[in-house]
Amino acid sequence: MSEESKSHPHRAPSFMAAGAADGGSFEYRLQRTPVGVVILDAARKIRSVNPLARQLLLGRESTTPLYGVDILSLHPEGARAKVGWLIDCARDSADGVASLLVTTPMGSLVAKVTRLHTGPAPANIGYCMMFHAQGELQMGDTGEDGLGPLLxxxxxxxxxxxxxxxxxxxxxxxxxxxxxxxxxxxxxxxxxxxxxxxxxxxxxxxxxxxxxxxxxxxxxxxxxxxxxxxxxxxxxxxxxxxxxxxxxxxxxxxxxxxxx
Missing domain, CATH: 2.40.50.1020 (LytTr DNA-binding domain)
Known part of the structure; x- marks a missing residue:
């Protein structure tokens, strides 16, 4: 994923609605697009992943097990620092939330990380990483077959x-x-x-x-x-x-x- 712009590191980006009538506002599209979800432990190891997140990380045909895999290892070397930065922001921020707006050939993605607490000790911290696809993917179409040709x-x-x-x-x-x-x-x-x-x-x-x-x-x-x-x-x-x-x-x- 290539970074186009960064939101405030401690909270999700806000966008002006274009108006409910046009059906094209950010909020409207956000609710209608599928969401990729990954649950990470404190060491950034994957504990759970939904089908869309698997597709975005590995490709639709892959059957590679993801449990226990470091999330950074699934990204190109040049992008790992950005993904690590996003997770660190969620870890260190007061509200435990960080987000990033990125652009891919599939369209724009809003990547959001939320800090999770599984116990009182600092080691008992996890993360929920969510990918909101804001490009051509529509609800009910979680594959890439419906996309147009790659230019x-x-x-x-x-x-x-x-x-x-x-x-x-x-x-x-x-x-x-x-x-x-x-x-x-x-x-x-x-x-x-x-x-x-x-x-x-x-x-x-x-x-x-x-x-x-x-x-x-x-x-x-x-x-x-x-x-x-x-x-x-x-x-x-x-x-x-x-x-x-x-x-x-x-x-x-x-x-x-x-x-x-």
């Missing part, structure tokens, strides 16, 4: 956690890296904080083809089809001239699409 790809570059948005037609390929992806573009390589399966669903299937379980290739940027140790590979137009393997079950498709 910009979020890429994280450098240690500062700066998110760059690049036109998807500049991407040569996307490679799965755990729960996220690595993007090779026509000018650089960067980390993409989205699962490969989610990206595949939102990219044009006539242009971005899953040629291998780990690789999604923009066939417009394929320079050559080569044989390497008896297997078909695609040479890409990125600065590294990356060679991507083609799965055996995708060879016929590649031959048809590339006329090779």
């Amino acid at each position: 910009k790809l979020p890429l994280m570059r450098g240690k500062g956690g700066v998110t760059t948005l690049i036109d998807v037609d500049q991407v040569a390929c996307l490679t799965a890296q755990g729960h996220y992806a690595e993007a090779k573009t026509l000018s650089f390589t960067a980390f993409c904080p989205r699962p490969l399966a989610d990206l595949e669903r939102r990219l044009d299937p006539l242009t971005f083809v899953r040629v291998h379980r780990r690789h999604l290739v923009n066939i417009r940027h394929v320079l050559a089809a080569e044989r390497d140790q008896g297997r078909l590979h695609l040479r890409l137009a990125d600065p590294d001239s990356t060679l991507i393997p083609v799965s055996r079950d995708k060879i016929d498709l590649m031959r048809r699409l590339l006329a090779v």
